[in-house]
Amino acid sequence: MSALELVQLNLLSPAILCFALGIAATLVRSDLRFPEPLYQALSIYLLLAIGIKGGVALASGTGEGMWLALGAAVLLSAATPLWCFPLLRLALRLSPADAGAVAAHYGSVSVVTFLAATAFLHALGEPFEGFLPAMVALMEVPGIIVALLLVQRLTGGTTHWAESIRTVVVGKSVFLLLGGLAVGALSGEAGLAKVDAFFVTPFQGVLCLFLLEMGMVAARRFGDFGKVGAALLVFSLLMPIAHAALGIYTGYLCGLSRGGAFVLGTLAASASYIAAPATIRLALPQANPALYLTSALAITFPFNLTVGIPLYYALSGWLY
Amino acid sequence: MSALELVQLNLLSPAILCFALGIAATLVRSDLRFPEPLYQALSIYLLLAIGIKGGVALASGTGEGMWLALGAAVLLSAATPLWCFPLLRLALRLSPADAGAVAAHYGSVSVVTFLAATAFLHALGEPFEGFLPAMVALMEVPGIIVALLLVQRLTGGTTHWAESIRTVVVGKSVFLLLGGLAVGALSGEAGLAKVDAFFVTPFQGVLCLFLLEMGMVAARRFGDFGKVGAALLVFSLLMPIAHAALGIYTGYLCGLSRGGAFVLGTLAASASYIAAPATIRLALPQANPALYLTSALAITFPFNLTVGIPLYYALSGWLY
Amino acid sequence: MSALELVQLNLLSPAILCFALGIAATLVRSDLRFPEPLYQALSIYLLLAIGIKGGVALASGTGEGMWLALGAAVLLSAATPLWCFPLLRLALRLSPADAGAVAAHYGSVSVVTFLAATAFLHALGEPFEGFLPAMVALMEVPGIIVALLLVQRLTGGTTHWAESIRTVVVGKSVFLLLGGLAVGALSGEAGLAKVDAFFVTPFQGVLCLFLLEMGMVAARRFGDFGKVGAALLVFSLLMPIAHAALGIYTGYLCGLSRGGAFVLGTLAASASYIAAPATIRLALPQANPALYLTSALAITFPFNLTVGIPLYYALSGWLY
Amino acid sequence: MNIETMKRVTIVAEAVIAERIQDDILRLGATGYTTTKAEGRGSRGVRASEWEGRNEKIETIVTPAVADELLQHLSDHYFEHYAVIAYAHTVDVVRGAKYR
């Protein structure tokens, strides 16, 4: 498939079209709003569902290479702030808190970007490892902690440190992913069979609804582009590509399938906008949310969803 | 099928029974309440889902007659206030604002009535054109604008005119219908296949839940019958029949199937209670909501759902 | 199947695992919360869905033995307070209001426990009568009324008496169950076929989500164990077993299948935490909610879900 | 502009008795009320069930006389057994006639 066809396949999927519709809703100032409980219900559903599916795969997995790949993914996300933080400090001249905050977001991952990547593989008919949802759960937290440690080393602040880590580890998103993994792993294929009409079959449709809302949320931040500055904008567009390449290569070295390596690359490329913002807001209140939220949510997230996914897939073709 | 069998087929469908259950809940003063976010979630789902299905049909449609039928439907709904408004002014002696408000509601359409009509055709096994959801989207707005123009011509008021039109065009219901059409048209059959376990298969069941709530909402207005007066009550029962006949005949002339003509007739017969009320409240604040909401929501809507649908179907039998 | 295998089959089902996950969420103090509208939406869905399924079964049922079993179930739940109340008064030395409140909860039933019991039978492949949902609806109210009568006889109070009964009879949960039964009975198999992709197929998955929330709700009461006292704790664990035995035997005498008798036993063993608490709070405000809510929700409910269900099934093996 | 002083009475009550209190409010002479969903923590911490909803916050603008009667009524009928608090303060309203 040519690059153009890949882009088209991605852009014309219902999920990405719904994301675009959400952006349009905000731009034309429609009065469409998702009530907050609906947003939360969709989030709970999506996180629990990927957890459960991943858990079933974990339990039935043969395990060859699985632990290697999971370990490598954890290391990759923990390491990400090690280069993002100095880069943001020195090249972009951000304050320690701001640099740490942005680094934490790029060291963590975006669940919805993960889902869009797997939906893309489904549409292509390209297979991938069933345990990848476990990877999402494991990659959410380490990068955030490393980024906070880097800031602390520099500034010596210690406020609310333990609370911040607790927040992210038992925070809803990580809790639901890990909890879903446990439910899936313990109940196995037989258990999944009873509930797949709810957690599996309608999943892609629910994702459309969620992306409609995410489009509105992201577009509401478009007004903050000005506050971000050209340098951070470039960072938010190029860093994901670099991370994707690194992730794909890591997956390749661990023996993942092409689909698996592509997903790991997309995860590495993605920036968190659920677990990280809440943790950072508590741990680094002096960091400016307009910077980290805008770059993660309004730049990197739409970029990955639209251009990034087919691009990273094409990238993966060089190794496979 | 005899008239009685048609009525029975309609009344004993789960959707209409749930509507009746909602009415009963209000009448026996049950404490059953739908939380507002649930109501909004169901609305978003239903509007987006019919949009998407319609869009897929639009894209795959051969187009013969389609544009003719859509154009005729737009004209019909735009024209409706031209006779409703003078009738309400002169025969019912309503104030210009009240007459315009009521005319706007009958010039627009009811999405749920449309869904009940298509569910009825499904139960009958009668086919209909796939592009009809596009018709719903196109028939929502024109009648409202024409009615507002008629009031303005008479009273010379101009307040919030532009804002009122914007309100209805980018208003949630029209936006979701049109947006859904776009999503469906762009992603096509292949796109729909990925999400039909969410947007298509469970649709009739979701409609039941929505009609349960609509029954409660409609019944809460039953207490306002007194404020409406006998003349408007007669209008709310007979005008839909006249509009249905006109709609069916229009569909017949445009070459629609019997099912399609019946649906167009039911749309013409229906009165809006989503897009119109919000727009009218802003544009004609001096109009009395007890009049237009009660006649559209508490009289015409239940009438169409229960008696109207089988009646209009029987009517269509004279031409087909 | 051995007792251990039954326990395992139950504990490793996705629904019970989700319940455990909810308990864990509260214990590790995760910030996971279900927004209240989601909780209400899930409740409405579950109640309406079991009502509809039961109604279809009622309508298509041959009726042999059905009315006998339903009548016996009503009598059993009405009679329950007759021994619970004096026991709580005399052996546990509760005040009349407290004794009546607890008796009312054990005289009524838990819908979710019912669902867990039927899911357990599904997993076992054991058949049961389709009309059992009607039993749930009929067993909710009588025990509450009898308990209130017992208190009134003792204390002579009459405040809000009529209102209390109205509350429970047209209360949401009973209303939705009975309303669903009517919808199901009137629309029949043909009606159900149109909506089963919403009300039947995804049901077990929705139940998982609901049990996740119930786990959190139950665990939030664990802190009140101290207020309950050892005697009531023992009551909350042993009384269900006695009631289960009685229910199974009653089912056996009425000619129910093994599955049906097991479900009747589980219903008898269960304590209400939806209909009863609201009614009791209004009718017996002087009763201490920490007693009745903790024993019904935090002790009996988790006990039944985890240990009770396989135990009662094993018990039923003595008769079948 | 025609400013008058009235009392705003705020009541936070467990959901199960909210409807009853709303009826009481109208019966004691208020012309309306506004409710919002609330949660809270107090000395009692009692709720009938999630299914009934959590707390309800009820606000009503009334004349000082009605405010006194309402507080007295709540104190007499609900404070002992139910999770309820109530308080009042003076507010300036436009078109006071609406609240009498």
Next chain:
Amino acid sequence: MNIETMKRVTIVAEAVIAERIQDDILRLGATGYTTTKAEGRGSRGVRASEWEGRNEKIETIVTPAVADELLQHLSDHYFEHYAVIAYAHTVDVVRGAKYR
């Protein structure tokens, strides 16, 4: 601590005009506002539709001068045709500069 007195204006309005009122508030000089979803009962009992949401309660902390203007504005533009009430009272704030 630097306590200043300001006015809190509370507005309860049918949802359909909430956004317009919020714009008015900022235009008349308020620096912000807080909204909550509400339901209610009054003499009119009018709502455009469930789909629009029920009532909206809007609270804004403003200087006394802005409070007067706001009440006047609401009274002139909304009270006649829409379901709206508004009232004001004095509050103590920290760092009053935030509200000017």
Next chain:
Amino acid sequence: MNIETMKRVTIVAEAVIAERIQDDILRLGATGYTTTKAEGRGSRGVRASEWEGRNEKIETIVTPAVADELLQHLSDHYFEHYAVIAYAHTVDVVRGAKYR
């Protein structure tokens, strides 16, 4: 009836710090609080994420001394970095002992 005057302190805070503020309130001597979900607009307009919920409005009835301490505490610990406002006013309560 036994009317006493107390202070009501109202706090509007971004959701991410709501729980921490609630703990502070109890620690500083309040006997309870009531929360409602809110949205709003201010000079900062910062929210951690939709997933955390929007704003939280927290109201607590306290003695004047506790009110002062609470405002001071909020001003010291939250005003600089977080989206928070707080204000207080006098209210009449029945059975003042509940709030001490």
